[in-house]
Amino acid sequence: AKLYTLIQTFNTCLLVWIPYFNAYINENTSGIDEMCNLLKENKIEEDRINRFKSSVFSYKLKNLIAKFSAGTELTILSEEIASCCCDMKRLWANLYYYKNGYLKQYISSGYNEMIWMLSLATLLKVDRDQFNNLVEIIDRDGVVDVLFEKIISFHDPLRPIISDETYHPKIQYIPNDFKLLRSAIKSTDKKETEKLVGNYLTKEWYKNQKKLGTLTLSPEKDSYIGCWCFEAAAFVVILDLDDSSFRDCPYYPKDLVDYFRSK
Numbered sequence: 001a002k003l004y005t006l007i008q009t010f011n012t013c014l015l016v017w018i019p020y021f022n023a024y025i026n027e028n029t030s031g032i033d034e035m036c037n038l039l040k041e042n043k044i045e046e047d048r049i050n051r052f053k054s055s056v057f058s059y060k061l062k063n064l065i066a067k068f069s070a071g072t073e074l075t076i077l078s079e080e081i082a083s084c085c086c087d088m089k090r091l092w093a094n095l096y097y098y099k100n101g102y103l104k105q106y107i108s109s110g111y112n113e114m115i116w117m118l119s120l121a122t123l124l125k126v127d128r129d130q131f132n133n134l135v136e137i138i139d140r141d142g143v144v145d146v147l148f149e150k151i152i153s154f155h156d157p158l159r160p161i162i163s164d165e166t167y168h169p170k171i172q173y174i175p176n177d178f179k180l181l182r183s184a185i186k187s188t189d190k191k192e193t194e195k196l197v198g199n200y201l202t203k204e205w206y207k208n209q210k211k212l213g214t215l216t217l218s219p220e221k222d223s224y225i226g227c228w229c230f231e232a233a234a235f236v237v238i239l240d241l242d243d244s245s246f247r248d249c250p251y252y253p254k255d256l257v258d259y260f261r262s263k
Contacts, residue, residue, distance in 0.1 A: 021066050021070035022070065024224075024225070025063050025066050032059050032060060035052070035056045035059070036056060039052065039056070050093045054091060054092050054093055057084075057087055057088055057113075060084060060087055061088075061116065061117070064077065064120070065226050068226060068228070068253070069226030074124065074255065074256070074259045078124040081117075081121055081124045082126045082127070082130040084117065084120075085121060085130045085131065085133040085134055086133055088133065089136060092110075092113070094109070094110025096110075096171065098168065098171065104143050104144070105167050106143060106174075108173060108174070108212045111145075115230075116230045116231070118231075118234070119230040121134060122151060122155070122234045122237065122238065123253075123260050124256070125260065125263055135155075138152075142166060143166055144162050145165055145166075145167075147181060147185065150185045150235075150238065151234060173212075177204075177208040177212070178204075179204070180196050180199050181231065181232070183196050184235065185235065194241045194243075195245075197232055197236065197243075198243075198246035200232060201229050201232040201246050201249050201251070202246055205251070206227075227251045228251050228253045229249075229252060230253060232252060233254070237260045
């Protein structure tokens with residue numbers, strides 16, 4: 001409860017945090033530049049290159065989220081997310097390694113990054129060509145996930161519906177952690193769908209993020225970039241839901257929903 005209040009206080013006092021985020025973004029940008037130089041100069045061992053490139057992208061995405069938290073104009077962020085879509089296609093690889101090979105599913109941090117990118121690209125209205133960079137990654141990796149497919153079909157209604165997911169029967173952490181949201185997209189009753197999305201946001205999301213350790217959730221930590229459930233906002237606009245019952249949740253990015261609906 002204390003941390004929930006802390007996040008709520010942060011989200012209502014963004015101006016106080018702008019110097020912190022600006023410093024974070026500047027430091028992070030310098031780190032990205034150094035990493036890119038190491039790649040250009042071929043100073044990364046070959047067996048580390050894919051992981052290193054994925055880290056570069058992760059820092060780029062963190063910068064984008066930090067800029068949103070700092071109150072950067074959403075028209076500017078719309079341009080930056082388009083650039084991030086290209087960067088992701090060029091840099092990112094986060095498949096789950098299991099026993100002697102890679103599965104057609106993403107590790108927890110990778111899954112978060114992909115669903116955040118799909119969600120932000122939707123909410124910030126990137127054009128179809130830029131969005132397709134994300135689709136090409138998913139198709140390249142052979143990953144089938146119902147939440148990914150629901151977002152993609154919003155952009156491409158003619159995309160064939162794929163019902164059989166690619167999750168390993170013994171590795172079901174994603175279906176379990178996103179249970180309420182996955183139920184929401186299957187519901188045919190709008191009120192029930194709104195309730196499921198609201199419960200995912202207020203009861204399931206934060207608890208699972210804390211358990212997975214894939215996001216710095218506390219404003220008391222130096223690596224804090226904001227605490228936002230972007231996928232809840234994305235499904236609000238995709239499913240055309242009334243968000244009034246959970247709009248004041250401290251980690252619901254309602255500004256992105258308003259931006260989408262105003263365009």
